[in-house]
Amino acid sequence: MRNVSRAVWAIFLSFGLIAAAVAVPPASASQSLTDFYGSSSIHEVYLTIDAASVTNLNKAPKDYTMAEVELRSIGGTSGKFSTGVRLKGSTSLEKLSGKPSFKLKFNWSNLKGQRFLGLKSMTLNAMSQDGSMIHEAAAYRLFNSMGIPAPKTGYAKVYVNGTLKGLYINVETTDDIFLSKRFGDPTQHLYEAQAFKDLMYGNDRGGHETGPYLVDEGWSTTPDKKDLAKLIEVANMTTGASWWKAMDTYTDRAKLIRQFAVENFIGHWDSYSGPIINNHYLRSNDRGKFTMIPAGVDQTFGENRQTPVKGDSYYFAMDAKEVGYPWVMQSHKKPAIPRGLLFQKCLTYKPCKTLYLTELKAVSAKATSSKLSTFMLNSAGLITEFSNADARAEQTRSINWMKKQQSNVAALLKKNGIK
Known part of the structure; x- marks a missing residue:
C-alpha cells in the first residue's frame, strides 16, 4: 500500500471502494455482522465436507480444502455456498474426528473475490484450552473497551456433516478486512x-x-x-x-x-x-x-x-x-x-x-x-x-x-x- 497516498486511502475508506470488485456476498439480506460478533445470541455453522476433503484434512490438517458452509443466525440463513476450510491450532490441534478448531476462507482458490458480509474468512475456536468458555469473549471485550484494536467475538454451534461438534467461539479474523476497519x-x-x-x-x-x-x-x-x-x-x-x-x-x-x-x-x-x-x-x-x-x-x-x-x-x-x-x-x-x-x-x-x-x-x-x-x-x-x-x-x-x-x-x- 506504500504507493497509495494517504489522502486517496481516506477516500477509499469513506466510500467503500476497496471492496468494490468483490463478488456478491452469499448472506441473507437480513443478516448482519452483529449476528456473528455479538453477545446476545448463538449462531450456527453447518459444514459439509465430502470424503475427498475429509481425506485431505486428515493428511494435511493445516492445508485448505474445499467444503460447503451454511451460516444461520437470528437474521436468517446464508444458504449453502462453497468455502475453503482447514483445521487450526498448534498445541491445541485436534483431528477432524474430534473437536478441532476451524479456519474458513471464503475466497479460497477459484472462489477469489467471494465474501460473506464483507469478510474473507472466519475463525472458529473450539475453546479446548479454556474450561470456562468465557475467557476469550471477556478478554477481547476488555481490550476493545480500552481502545486496543482487537477482534470481536460471538458464540457458534458448529456442525460437520450433520453432526454437532459443540460450542465454538467465532473470533474475528485479523486480516486486511479487520485492518481496514480498525485503522x-x-x-x-x-x-x-x-x-x-x-x-x-x-x-x-x-x-x-x-x-x-x-x-x-x-x-x-x-x-x-x-x-x-x-x-x-x-x-x-x-x-x-x-x-x-x-x-x-x-x-x-x-x-x-x-x-x-x-x-x-x-x-x-x-x-x-x-x-x-x-x-x-x-x-x-x-x-x-x-x-x-x-x-x-x-x-x-x-x-x-x-x-x-x-x-x-x-x-x-x-x-x-x-x-x-x-x-x-x-x-x-x-x-x-x-x-x-x-x-x-x-x-x-x-x-x-x-x-x-x-x-x-x-x-x-x-x-x-x-x-x-x-x-x-x-x-x-x-x-x-x-x-x-x-x-x-x-x-x-x-x-x-x-x-x-x-x-x-x-x-x-x-x-x-x-x-
Missing part, C-alpha cells in the same frame, strides 16, 4: 509473531512464510522486512530518553503500554508481555509506525490447567521482568523466565513504568465501569446448555479471580505511589 491509514505489513521469538537482532530474517515473524499482509506490495528491522533496532537501543522518544516515533507508544496493562490485568502469560512472548501481531503503517494487536487470549483469568486440582488459580507479578507460567518448571526447570523485551525495558525506565501503572489503574477501573463481571455472567448464561459442572465452576472462579486481581492492582499502585 485509518494504509497498512504496510501485518506480522504474526511466533512463540519465544522477540524483537532481537536477526529476527527480521526470512520471507513472508518463514522466519520468527511471518508476514500475513503486505508482502506482495512490499516484499521485505525493513520496517521490522527498524523496530528491532529501536527495541535494542539503550533504555533512556532517546529510546523513549524513538518508541514514540516507531510505535503507537500509548496503545502499546496500554496493551501491556490489559495483558497483565487478565493474566495473559501467553502474550508478548508474558514469558512466552507469544500471541500478538505487529501492524506497520506506510510510515513504518507499529501497532501491536492481541491474540490467543484463551488461557487467561488465572485458569491453571497444569495441575489436577479443580478451581485453583494462577497469578504472576505484574511488575516483574521475569515470571513463570503454569508449565514453566516442566519446560524450563526454573520458576521464572524473561518476558518480552519492550515490556522489560518499560519496567526499568521510570516514565514508561509510571505510564504502565497508570494504564493498569485505568484497566481495573474499566473492568468495573464496563461491568465486565456482569458480561461474563451473561455469557455464561447464554452458553449454559454447553456448560457442565466443571465449566460452571471455572466460570465462577474466573469472575472471582478478576475481582482478586483488582485488589492486586490496587496493592501494586499503592506500593509505587500511584494514586
Whole structure:
C-alpha cells in the first residue's frame, strides 16, 4: 500500500471502494455482522465436507480444502455456498474426528473475490484450552473497551456433516478486512509473531512464510522486512530518553503500554508481555509506525490447567521482568523466565513504568465501569446448555479471580505511589 497516498486511502475508506470488485456476498439480506460478533445470541455453522476433503484434512490438517458452509443466525440463513476450510491450532490441534478448531476462507482458490458480509474468512475456536468458555469473549471485550484494536467475538454451534461438534467461539479474523476497519491509514505489513521469538537482532530474517515473524499482509506490495528491522533496532537501543522518544516515533507508544496493562490485568502469560512472548501481531503503517494487536487470549483469568486440582488459580507479578507460567518448571526447570523485551525495558525506565501503572489503574477501573463481571455472567448464561459442572465452576472462579486481581492492582499502585 506504500504507493497509495494517504489522502486517496481516506477516500477509499469513506466510500467503500476497496471492496468494490468483490463478488456478491452469499448472506441473507437480513443478516448482519452483529449476528456473528455479538453477545446476545448463538449462531450456527453447518459444514459439509465430502470424503475427498475429509481425506485431505486428515493428511494435511493445516492445508485448505474445499467444503460447503451454511451460516444461520437470528437474521436468517446464508444458504449453502462453497468455502475453503482447514483445521487450526498448534498445541491445541485436534483431528477432524474430534473437536478441532476451524479456519474458513471464503475466497479460497477459484472462489477469489467471494465474501460473506464483507469478510474473507472466519475463525472458529473450539475453546479446548479454556474450561470456562468465557475467557476469550471477556478478554477481547476488555481490550476493545480500552481502545486496543482487537477482534470481536460471538458464540457458534458448529456442525460437520450433520453432526454437532459443540460450542465454538467465532473470533474475528485479523486480516486486511479487520485492518481496514480498525485503522485509518494504509497498512504496510501485518506480522504474526511466533512463540519465544522477540524483537532481537536477526529476527527480521526470512520471507513472508518463514522466519520468527511471518508476514500475513503486505508482502506482495512490499516484499521485505525493513520496517521490522527498524523496530528491532529501536527495541535494542539503550533504555533512556532517546529510546523513549524513538518508541514514540516507531510505535503507537500509548496503545502499546496500554496493551501491556490489559495483558497483565487478565493474566495473559501467553502474550508478548508474558514469558512466552507469544500471541500478538505487529501492524506497520506506510510510515513504518507499529501497532501491536492481541491474540490467543484463551488461557487467561488465572485458569491453571497444569495441575489436577479443580478451581485453583494462577497469578504472576505484574511488575516483574521475569515470571513463570503454569508449565514453566516442566519446560524450563526454573520458576521464572524473561518476558518480552519492550515490556522489560518499560519496567526499568521510570516514565514508561509510571505510564504502565497508570494504564493498569485505568484497566481495573474499566473492568468495573464496563461491568465486565456482569458480561461474563451473561455469557455464561447464554452458553449454559454447553456448560457442565466443571465449566460452571471455572466460570465462577474466573469472575472471582478478576475481582482478586483488582485488589492486586490496587496493592501494586499503592506500593509505587500511584494514586
